[in-house]
Amino acid sequence: MSSESKDVSQTYIEHPEKIKKLYKRTLIIVVISQIFGGAGLAAGITVGALLAQEMLGTDAVAGLPVALFTLGSAGAALFVGRLSQHFGRRTGLATGFIIGGLGAIGVVFSAVFNNPFLLFASLFIYGAGTATNLQARYAGTDLAKSKQRATAVSIALVSTTFGAVAGPNLVNVMGDFALSIGVPSLAGPFILSAAAFILAGLVFLILLRPDPLLIARTIEAAKQTQNEKGMSGTTNQEENKRGVIVGATIMVLTHIVMVAIMTMTPVHMSDHGHGLGAVGLVIGFHIGAMYLPSLVTGVLVDKLRRITMAIASGATLLLSGLVAALAPGDSMILLILALSLLGLGWNFGLISGTALIIDSTNPSTRAKTQGAVDVLIALSGASGGALSGMVVAGSSYQVLSLAGGILSLALIPVVIWSRKERAAEMTQS
Template identity: 75%
Template sequence: MMSINDEAQAIKSQPTWLQNYIDSPEKQRQLYRRTLIIVVISQIFGGAGLAAGLTVGALLAQDMLGTDSYAGVPVALFTLGSAASALLVGRISQHFGRRSGLATGFLTGGLGAIGVVIAALTNNIALLFASLLIYGAGNATNLQARYAGTDLANSTQRGTAISIAMVSTTLGAVAGPNLVDVMGGFAISIGVPALAGPFILAAAAFTLAGLVLLVLLRPDPLLVAKAIEELKTDGDHHNDKKSSKLAINKRGIVIGTTIMVSTQIVMVSIMTMTPVHMGDHGHGLRAVGLVIGFHIGAMYLPSLVTGILVDKIGRTAMAIAAGGILLASGVLAAIAPVDSLLVLIISLVLLGLGWNFGLISGTTIIVDATNPSNRAKIQGTVDVLIALAGASGGALSGIVVAHSSYAALSFAGGIFSLLLIPVVIWSLSNHNRYFLKKWSIQGKSR
C-alpha cells in the first residue's frame, strides 16, 4: 500500500507530456480518436500487403514444386512465421509501446516479401520457404494492430474500436487480390515471374504501413494507458478483490482464445485450397483474384457493424453466430458445382463473415479480460495460438485435398465449426455467467 507522499512522488516522476494525458480525460479521448485514425491508415496498406501475398502463395509453391500435395505449405509457413512474430510484436509492444512493436512487425514483413520475389526469380525453394516465414510478420502485425485502438477505450467501445481497425483493412485487402493480374504483368515486364508480382506490392505496402506507425503513432496509446492503470492500481487497497479479478481474467482469456482458434482453423483450411481447387478446374488468375477478393472483403468489411453488435448484443451471441455461418460456408463450398464462380464467391464470403464474427467477439473478450499492465504480452501469446492453428489448417488442407477432395475438406470444416456452438454455450453460460453479467453492468455504468 502506498502512502499519500509515495503517490505524490510517483505522479511527479512522470514525464510532463505523459502527466498531461493522465490529468486530462479530454486529452485521452483525443488520443483515442487520433490513434484510430493512424491505425486506419496503416491498416489500409497492411491489408494490401497481406491479401496480395495470400492470393498467390499456394499457386507459387505449386508452380515451383510441381505438385499439389505441398500447396498448403506456404500458408503453413506464413502462419508459423506469424506465430513467432506475434510473440515478438507482443513483447516489444508491452515493453516499448504499440508504435515500436507494430512498426517492427510490418517492416519485417516487407523484408520477407522481398525475399519471396528473389526466391521466385532464382527458383530457390529454400529461400522461398524462409522468406514466407518472415513475410508472416506482416500478418501477425496486421492482426495485432486491431488491439491498438482498444488501449484507451472503455468496455462499451472495445468491439467498435477493434472493428474500426479491421474494417480499414478492407480497402487494401480487396484491392490486393484484384491487382494480381496488374502486378503479374508488371513483374513480367521487369523479368520477374508473374506469380511473384503480388509480393512486390506486398513489400511496398508492408513497408509503408510500418513507416506510418513509426512516424505518426505518438504519443503511444499503450504507454499512456499503462501509466493511468498504474496510478489506479497503486491506489487500490482491496487486494482480495484484485486477486479475484485476476482469476476472472484467466477464464475470459481461455474462452476468447478458444473462439478465435476454432474459427481460424476452419477459415485458413478452406481458403488455402480454394485457389488450387479453382486452378485445377480451369479458372484463371482473374477469377481466383475475384473470389479471394470477395472473401477477404467479407473478412474485414462487415467489421464496423460486427463491432457494434458485439458491444450491443453481446460477445456470446456473436460467437455462436460465427459457428453457424462457418457451417453454412463449409457445406456450400462442398456442394458447389466446380464451374460455378457465383457459388464459390458466396461460400467464401460466408467463410470470411464467420471468421469476422469469431475474431471480433473473441478479441473483445480478451481485451475485457486483460489490463494495460499485461495486455500486449497476453495478446501476443493468444495470437501465437491463432497463428499455429492457421498453420495446422494450412498444412493439413493440402494433404486432405490431395488424398480426398476439396469437397471433403470443406464439409469437414463446416462440421468442425458446428462444434464451436455447444462449446461456447457451455463455457460461457455454465461457467462464466457471473462474469458476463459483471461485464454488462460495467458497460452500462460507463
C-alpha cells in the same frame, strides 16, 4: 519509462479530454496503416499456393506457403507482443511490419532464382507482416472504454478492407509489371506486399506518438493508486483466465476453419479452369467479407453479448462449408458465396474473441497476453494450411470444406462451458 514520458502521461491523466483526442487520433493512425497492411497480406493468400505449386509441380505442398507464413506469424506474434509490452505499440508494430516487408522481398528473389528453399524461408519471414497486421487491431483499443472496445477493433479491421480487397484484384496488374522487369508473374503481388508492409511500419514509427499502450498503462496505475488510498477495487483473476481461454478458443477454431478452406480454394479453382483474374475476384470477395462487415459486427458485439456473436460465427462457418462442398467447381457465384460466408464467420469470431481478451486483461500485461493468444491463432492457421493440401490430395476439396464446417460446431461446447462457469460464479457471489 523516461521522465519525459512520465510527464506526458501525467498530462493525459490530468486532462481526460486529451485522452479522448488521443484515442481518436490513434484510431486514424491505425486506419491508415491497416489500409497498407491489408494490401500486403493479400498476396500470400492469393498466389502463395499457386507459386509453390508452380515451383514444385504438385498439389500436395500447395498448402505449405500459407502454413509457413502463418507459422512465421506465430513467432512474430510473440515477438511483436513482447516488444509492445516493453517498449509500446509503436516499436512493436513498426518492427513487425518492416520485417514482413523484407520477407516479401525475399519471396520475389526466390521466384527470380526459382529457389524453393529461399521461397519457404522468405514466406516464414513474410508471416511477420500478417501477424503484425492482425495485432494492430489492439492498438486502437488501449484507450477505449469497455463499451467501445469491439467497435474500436472493428474500425481497424474494416480499414484493412480497402487494401485487402484491392490486393487480390491487382494480381494481373502486378503480374504484368513483374514480367516487364524480368520477374515471374506470380511474384508480382509480393512486390506490392513489400511496399505495403514497409509503408505500414513507417506510419506507426513516425505517427504513433505518444504511445497509447504506455499512456493506458500509466492511467491504470494511477487508478490503482487511488483505489489503494480509498476503497480498493478487486480483480477476479479466475474470471480473467476464463475470459482469455474462451476468447482464444473462439478465435483459434474460427481461424483454422477459415485458413484451411481459403488456402485450397485457388488451387481448386485452377483445377477447374479458372484463371488468376477469377481467383483474385473470389479471394477479393472473401477478404472483403472478412473485414468490411466489421463496423456492424463491432456494434453488435458491444450491444449483444460476446458469446452470442461467437455462436453466430460457428453457424456461419458451417453454412460456408456446406456451400463450398456442394458447389460445382465451375460455379463462380456459389464459390463467391461460400468464401464470403467463410470470411463473415471468421469476422464474427475474431471480433467477439478479441473483445473477450481485452475485457479479461489489464494494460500492465495486455500486450504480452495478446501476443501469446495471437501465437495460438497463427499456429492454428499453420496447421490448417498444411493439412488442407494433404486432405485435398488424399480426398477432395469437398471433403475439406465439409470437415471445416463440422469443426466450427466445436464452438458450441465452448459457449456452454462459458455460461456454466459464469452461472457458477454468480451463484457463489
